[in-house]
Amino acid sequence: MSTPSLYLNQLNVEQRSAVQRTEGPVLILAGAGSGKTRTLVYRIAHLVRSAQVDPGRIVAVTFTNKAAMEMRERVREFAGDEAKRVTISTFHSLGARILREHGVKLGLPRKFAIYSAADQMGALKSACSEISIDDDSFDLKRVMRQISDWKTRGLAPVEAVKHVASEQARGNRSDDYAVLSADAYGLYEEMLRACGAVDFDDLLLLTVRLLREDEMVRQALWKRWHYFMIDEYQDTNAVQLEMARILAGPRRNLCVVGDDDQSIYAFRGADVANILEFERHFPGTTVVKLEHNYRSTQRILAAANAIISGNRHRHAKTLRTGNPIGPLLDLWTHDTDVAEAEGVAREIQVRRMTRKMRWEEFAVLYRTNPQSRVLEEALRAQNIPYRVVGGTSFFERKEVVDCLAYLRTVVAAEDEIALRRIINWPTRGIGRTTVLKVAAMAREQRIQFARLLDVIGADDVGAASSAAITAFRKQLDEARGSLAAAEAAAAMPPPAQEHGFPPLAAWADAFFKSLAIEDALRSDHRDRTVETRIENVRDVVGTIARYERKVWSEAGTDDWEPPSMSDALARLTLAEMDEDEEDLEQGGVTLMTLHSAKGLEFSDVFIVGLEEGILPHARSLTGEGADEYGDPLAEERRLLYVGVTRAMNRLGLSYCLSRRRGGSATATMPSRYLEEIPADLVEIRDTGTTLTPEESTTLQSNFFSGIKEMLAD
C-alpha cells in the first residue's frame, strides 16, 4: 500500500503544517483520487505520534461503517496500537453512543431500540391509523420521506406544522401530503417514544437537541473529546453540521475533508453549502486544496473533468495527474440489458486471461440496485466469482426483520411495533381482527397494547383468540426468563476454549427453534427461496455470536460493558456488525451502485445502463423537488463523475437499446451525459447489435448525437 506520507509530498510547507497543526479549523478541499482519506489518516497518526495528544481525545467521523473500518485499520497501521483508543465511528453510531450515555435526560430509556426502515413504516402506519388515514389513498412512504426530511433539517413536529402553514399562507401550491405529514409526524414521534424507540434520524436530531439544551452534557463531551475529523464532509446535512459545530466546541479543532463534486446525497438532506461555506461557519479556517490525482490515467481523468464541468455552481478545480495517458475508454451498445451483462462478463473473462488480472480488480457499477440481478446471472453463467455490495441489505429481509422483532419484543415489552409484527407469525390463531380490536381498546383505555394483552379475556375477543393470546404470553414470559439467565452468563468471561455458540446466540437459537421459525418459512414459501431464508435466520444467530466475541475481545477498554441483547440489536441495526471478516475475504468481481462506490478504487471499472431514465434517473427528470435540493440533473452528473473516477486503468461504459423494466421491455435512449465525453477519448466497441449497417455507420461516425436522433423517431 502506498503510504500517506508519500502523498503528502505534494503538499507545500504551509499545507503540510496546516494538516499537522493541533489547533483551529481546517478544511481540506480535495478532488477525486487525491488521497483525501489518507490525509485524514495522516493527521490522526501525526497527532497520536506527536505525543502531545492523548489518542482517547481524538474522534474521526465517517458516513459508513465500511469507511470507519477501513480508516481504523489504516490508522493502526500508521500509529500502532496506541491508535486503538482513537474513536472512529459513523455519525449515527456516535449519536447512539451519546444518547446511550445521556439520553435519560431527554426521557429516553437507557436501552432504547433503534428503528430502521421496516419498523419506521410500521410505526407510521400505526400512528396514521389514529387519524384514520391508513387507507390506501395515501402513499405512506412519501409521508415517511417528508418526515425524515424535516428531521434532517432539525424541525420538530410543531415546527413542521408551522412551516407547512406558512408555506400555504404564502400561497404556495397546497400540498395534501405536506399537511398530512405534519400531522402524522407528531403522532409518529409519540408512537416511537411509547415504544421506547428512536429512528435513524433521531440518532442525530436528538443528540443535537440534547447537546443544545444541556450544558452539563456539553461540558462532559468537551472534556472527553478535543479533536474532530470528518470524512466526506460534502455529504453532511443541517443536523450533522450542528452536531459537528457543538461537539467541536470552543476549541474548534475540526478538520474536515471533502469534495463538492462528489456530493451525491442531497436526496437525504445533504447540503453542499456546508462545505462551500465552511470558512464562514468556522472563521479563521485554513484551507488546503488537493488537486493532484494519484489514481487514474490521463484519459479517464480527462473524461471525468469533461463530465463534471457541465455543472455550474462548483468550486472550480481541475484535477491533474502524473499517471500515464492510458488506453481509450470503451463504449458498448447492446440490444438488451441481458446482452449488456453478458458482454461485461465476457470482457472480464478476456481481460483476466490476457492481462493476468485478478477478479478483485474489476468492478461493475450501476444506478439502481435491481440492475444487479441480470449482472449476477451473467457472471454466474460464466463461473465468475462476484460479490454484491449493499442491495437489499440483510437486515431488511423480511424474515430477518421478523426475527429481530422477536428479540426486541422479548427485550422490551413496551415495543408495540415489534410485538404487532410477530404476534401472528408464525400463525398462532391471533388474527387481524383480534389485533385491531385489541389496538382499538388499548387506544380507548389509554394503556399499552402489551399491557392490555395481559388482561384481555374471552369476553373481549372470544374464547379461541383469548386462549391463543394466553399461550403466546406464556411463551414470551418464558423467553424473558431464559434471556435473563443467558445475559447473566454472557456477562461472565467466556471460557478459553469455546464450543458452540456463546450464551446470547445460543439463547436466540433455542428461542427461534421453540417458535418453529423454520417450519413457518417452509410453509410460507414453496419456492427455492426457502433455503436462503432459513440461512438468513441462522445468520442472525451467527451475527449475535460474532457480536459477543467482538465485545469480549474489546474487554478492558474505556467504558466497556458486557454483551447484552439490547446492545446487540442496536449494533445490528446500525449495521456495525455487517461486513467484517468473511465479507472482506470473499473475493471476486465487485457489483454495486454508484453511491456505494464512493471512496473506493478499482483497476477496471464498468458503468452499465447509461441511459435516459436510468442515469439520469427518471425521478430526477420530473422536476419534482428541484427547488429544494438544487438541480437533480447536476447531482446525477456528479454520480457519474464519482463512478468514472473510481477507475485506475480502464473504464468501460455501456448502454442498451432496450431494457426490461417490470415485466416488459421498453426502448431506451443513451444517456445525455455520454455526449459530454470528448469523442477522442473513447473507442466504440462493436458488440453485434441488430442495428442495420447504415445505423451502425451512423453510430460509428456520429457517435452520440447520431444515435439520439435515430432513436428519437
Place this chain on the structure above:
DNA sequence: CCAGGGGTCCTTTTT
C-alpha cells in the same frame, strides 16, 4: 374469525 392461495402492484440513491 382465521389461514392459505392467487393476483397485482412496484423498483433511486442510504445511515
Place this chain on the structure above:
DNA sequence: GGACCCCTGG
C-alpha cells in the same frame, strides 16, 4: 423477485 391485498374455503 418480492411484498402486499383481496378473496375464498374451512
